[in-house]
Amino acid sequence: MGFGTAQVRAGTDRVELRPGEKLTVGLGVTADDADELTGAQAFVWTNYGNGDPRVFTAVPMHPVRPRDAHQVAFEATLPPAGLGTVIATAYVEIGGVRHWAQDHAPPREHNLHNRLVFRVHDRSVEGLFVRQVPIDKANARSGSTDISTIDDMVTEGSGFYNVDLLSFDGVGCVWLQVPYRLDLWDGLDAVDDAGSDYASTDWFSIDPELSLAARMVPGWDLDRQRDLANAAMRRLVDRAHERGMKVLLEIAPNHVGHNFIFRDNFDENGDDVRRRDYRQMVVDDAQLAQVEQRLNGPMDERVKEYAEWMLPQMYAGHFPDGHYNPFGAASVDETYSPDWYGTWLDVKHLNHGGHPGERIWYPRTRQNELVLAYIGRVMAWAATELGADGFRIDHALGMPYLFFEQTLPWVEMKVRQRRGPQASLLLIPEDHDRKDYSARVGDVIxxxxxxxLLDAFTHQNLEGIWGFYDSPHLTAEFAGTGNHDEVRGSEFFAGDLLAYGNAVITMQLMGGPMTMLAGDEFGEGQKLRFKSRGGIPTLWQLRQNTLPGANTELAFWVARGGKLRTSHPALGTADRERLRWREAANPGRLLAFARAAGNPDVAPLLCFNNLDRHDWLTGTAELGDFARAWLDRQPDAHLQVRDLLGLDPLRPLWRQPLTAKELLTTGLHVGLQPYQIQVLELTRVAA
Incomplete structure (x- = not known):
């Protein structure tokens, strides 16, 4: 059998479907004897269009003429798509017996043989401009043992790295590096005095150290600390929403820190979070009795808060031969740190059914399923009670397929129940290994x-830049300038802030999702010391008003690019067109492209970039299909042009207007200083 669709992204076999579009799927079948297929009926088996992702239905297919070597073929067109993650396969029924398409095809990685796994996302994802912010460092003094707080992020006034500054920069989405409670483990290296943000010790509590009010509460009062820290986070999220920004919370569902304080939510539609209540986590009454015996036993009361002591089966264990045991650890001594992607001694592997070191990505026990359901409740609570708009999912490789295909869609369902049927989450998996799969179940990788891309800009490699944006694989990822544990983007340019700024602003203008780490807009060069206390040098200089002029100017222009990106309709998607040169002094150093809004009444933007760092360059560019379509509708219109990224974006650049017909004939002549970028907008003027 063969099952699939022609509606795929160019250069891939990944389904590409936008909200409101219909999906047509086909099934081809061949038997040893064609007569065996007489009277066969075919069905799509899918959760497409179902409000609950756990509910699959059989959708009848109708016979069609085979377009390949199969003996019979069937087709079905599904209703207009809504937002979310979809699974679809098919079967034929002959004489009351179902023959599944997946059972009659060669195996394929990620179980994708004769199975469609795809995500329908809002087009706004294509215009995402994200700033990653480590709350504890954004306003802390660099080189100190201090940390900053959520309160700093909502404080009004200049100098603070706060929500208002992000809004000024045109940021459309703030990614908060893991903000959950973090109690330091005593096995840390001395230099890691802050602990890894990814070693969370309470998923239902924001870290009380990030809240000034929660810092005033004694350590034994876990619930009061939680209430105050969570309220501070809700204020931050609300402030961001008021400024038109989305908020991503980061979580590492593969693991938790040592001494994980167990809480669970008993209200799927609200906030009924309780400590030490494991009733939703146990496989049977006997396991619950074991937990209750430990809770009522002579252990230290503080230890009774910790999941690895009370329910070790929640954590992955090993069989005697050293292989992963999906039934979980039998005791706290059998819990272990993940060891297949480096050694992370400060965290423990949860028993969710995934183990990439052994290529295991399907849950095999009831305990695995319960852990996945627990993670789902954690994330649904963060979305509905804290107001998160989505999640950056650390170490997605460690998670089983069911997490992406069922757990996260369930979380999204709970969000829709709260916010309305058109709501969705932003799902950002971190993945360096199985990116083809993650591109199917996430919004951006x-x-x-x-x-x-940064390397191409560094070497003024025009074709390398286009190679990134023309790749259906690379553009499934963020463009940008770095992440918390990676080299800063500015370091690619050996101190040339003009070249770095040129690259950043070009990425802003080219479209597609983009992310920057706090401080990148100021040309920060120090790799984030995310396990250590203390702040980010350039952000502390900003706070002290001692930032060098070159870095301040860089941030000004990056903010100009960011504001333009998030405000102009032509820059809100990934639609772009490469413009060709009729003639140019050095076409290998002149980047030219057009951006269109998808609205025929909105003039496309014509963008030009001199990648050269020494010479003034000129050229005459073809207008391209976007601009020609707009001009053809008004051939006699008189037009002026202005540079939206210029010092005076309202100033007309031509000595006198030109008609659309003249432009279509002559093309567009530009002259650019070294490093200069122009964003040209044509406007109609009176005749």
């Missing part, structure tokens, strides 16, 4: 492909 956070990975390292952007380094190829």
């Amino acid at each position: 956070q990975s390292k492909g952007y380094e190829q």
Whole structure:
């Protein structure tokens, strides 16, 4: 059998479907004897269009003429798509017996043989401009043992790295590096005095150290600390929403820190979070009795807060031969740190059914399923009670497929129940290994492909830049300037802030999702010391008003680019067109492209970039299909042009207007200083 669709992204076999579009799928079948297929009926088996992702239905297919070597073929067109993650396969029924398409095809990685796994996302994802912010460092003094707080992020006034500054920069989405409670483990290296943000010790509590009010509460009062810290986070999220920004919370669902304080939510539609209540986590009454015996036993009361002591089966264990045991650890001594992607001694592997070191990505026990359901409740609570708009999912490689295909869609369902049927989450998996799969179940991948783009800018490699944006694989990832544990983007340019700024602003203008780490807009060069206390040098200089002029000017222009990106309709998607040169002094150093809004009444933007760092360059560019379509509708219109990224974006650049007909004939002549970028907008003027 063969099952699939022609509606795929060019250069891939990944389904590409936008909200409101219909999906047509086909099934081809061949038997040893064609007569065996007489009277066969075919069905799509899918959760497409179902409000609950756990509910699959059989959708009848109708016979069609085979377009390949199969003996019979069937087709079905599904209703207009809504937002979310979809699974679809098919079967034929002959004489009351179902023959599944997946059972009659060669195996394929990620179980994708004769199975469609795809995500329908809002087009606004294509215009995402994200700033990653480590709350504890954004306003802390660099080189100190201090940390900053959520309160700093909502404080009004200049100098603070706060929500208002992000809004000024045109940031459309703030990614908060893991903000959950973090109690330091005593096995840390001395230099890691802050602990890893990814070693969370309470998923239902924001870190009380990030809240000034929560810092005033004694350590034994876990619930009061939680209430105050969570309220501070809700204020931050609300402030961001008021400024038109989305908020991503970061979580590492593969693991938790040592001494994980167990809480669980008993209200799927609200906030009924309780400590030490494991009733939703146990496989049977006997396991619950074991937990209750430990809770009522002579252990230290503080230890009774910790999940690895009370329910070790929640954590992955090993069989005697050293292989992963999906039934979980039998005691706290059998819990272990993940060891297949480096050694992370400060965290423990949860028993969710995934183990990439052994290529295991399907849950095999009831305990695995319960852990996945628990992670789902954690994330649904963060979205509905804290107001998160989505999640950056650390170490997605460690998670089983079911997490992406069922757990996260369930979380999204709970969000829709709260916010309305058109609501969706932003899902950003971090993945460097199985990116083809993550591109099917996430909205954007956070990975390292952007380094190829920065390298192309560094070497003024025009074709390398286009190679990134023309790749259906690389553009499934963020463009950008770095991440918390990677080299800063400015370091690619050996101190040339003009070249770095040129690259950043070009990425802003080219479209597609983009991310920057706090401080990148100021040309920060120090790699984030995310396990250590203390702040980010350039952000502390900003706070002290001692930032060098060159870095301040860089931030000004990056903010100009960011504001333009998030405000102009032509820059809100990934639609772009490469413009060709009729003649140019050095076409290998002149980047030219057009951006269109998808609205025929909105003039496309014509963008030009001199990648050269020494010479003034000129050229005459073809207008391209976007601009020609707009001009053809008004051939006699008189037009002027202005540079939206210029010092005076309202100033007309031509000595006198030109008609659309003249422009179509002559093309567009530009002259650019070294490093200069122009964003030209044609406007109608009176005749």
